[in-house]
Amino acid sequence: MSVKFEDYYQVLGVQRDATAKEIQAAFRKLARKYHPDVNKEPEAEQNFKKINEAYEVLKDPEKREKYDQLGANWKSGQDFTAPPGWEGFNMHYDTGGGGQSFHFGGEGDFSDFFETLFGNQGRGFSNFSGQQRGSRGQSWSQKGQDRESELQITLEDAYFGTTKTVALQMSEEQPDGRLKNTRKEIQVKIPKGVKDGSKIRLKGQGGPGFNGGPSGDLYFKINIAPHPVYSLEGTDLKTNISLSPWEAILGGKVRVPTMEGSVQITIPVGTQNGQRFRLKGKGLAGKGDLYGVAQIKIPTNLSQEEIELVKKLDQFRKDTGKEQGGS
Incomplete structure (x- = not known):
């Protein structure tokens, strides 16, 4: 018997290599558009049937593989005769796992093309909620969109x-x-x-x-949102520790802000700019850590006496062979 070929990929608006996820997304979008309880246009029910039929085939790996064997050269509306070996293909419907499709029940819901390929077994169909429906006129439910x-x-x-x-x-x-x-x-x-x-x-x-x-x-x-004191790296927090040059040189005790109040840490002698100090468990949820990063600030308001002292230190290091940056 000759029937009209149905291009299920065209019906859902997807490519032939579309993933299962892409097929499901396309079906859900069209189902909401043409659902007869929402769309009151005369052609809505017919369109709704078509997309359900297309999805019933393409969502099922076994039926999709069988359908794809027909090849990609067919066009919707062309006369089609099932090739030998297709008779009696057993079609089954998944009603478990919460359900993934919904259909009208009753005769005439699927096209002659569909029944030529897959037969007319299993006319009770599952809706989105997994409830079994088998006759026209019953109310069909669908889970809302996430x-x-x-x-x-x-x-x-x-x-x-x-x-x-x-x-x-x-x-x-x-x-x-x-x-x-x-x-x-x-x-x-x-x-x-x-x-x-x-x-x-x-x-x-x-x-x-x-x-x-x-x-x-x-x-x-x-x-x-960005924070004025801390930056976030996964579950770790990072904050700057402002040090004067002599604090970095001589070391000592400084206080570091945490989300639960400041704590005191020891700065070692000769601390370098950018050096990190880890405070374990002070990050998010006690899982991450807090890192204090040394930022050596050069004062800009030095007195003449302070400048002279810095000059003496500089000259002393030169005289003893300890140039700036050396040991």
Whole structure:
């Protein structure tokens, strides 16, 4: 029997070498666009059927491999006759793992092309929530879209942990099925020691589900704002230790600021500019460390007497063969 060829890759708008993730993303986007409970245009249901049929084939490695054996030279609408050996191919549907597709049940949901290749077995289909449906007219649910937003926090928030109140514009499904943007305040718990660039998940705070389906999740990507005293390197903190030339030369005790108050450390004799001093466990969440970096500051307001003393030191080192920079 001759039927019309269906280009499933074209239906979903993906390349033939598209990954499973790309295929799923394309399907979800189109499913939301043409879902009959959202799109009331006459052709929406037919388009919805087409993308479901395409996804049913391309999401399944076995069926996709079988379909790809037909070759890439076919075009949608061309007359097609199944080659020998295709009869009786057993099609099965995955209803576990939370479900990954949803369909209308009943006769006529798949094209003649589909049934020519795969047969008509397994007419009970799984929806996004994993519930089994098998007849037309039943309500189909779909999990809402996951969303992502950026949340800027202070270094103190990241170090000690806190709770933030965040106002967002959210889409909510109304009784008539339409989506309406509303302002919503949510509480976001910032765990102690959260890293810059990490994500916090708020279950069920994403896009609304369709027809009673669960809402998607909301992800906040953490952005730790620059700090006037510390710089952040992973879970480590870095701060500058300002030293005078004679403190660096003679050594001694200095205080270094930490997130929980200053502490005293010993500066060795002959400390060099840029030398690092590690304070273990003083970084984020007690996992990282704090590094104090010596910054030798040359005074600009020296008195004449101080200048003369520096000159004497310089001359002494020259006379004893200890040029500047030598031992």
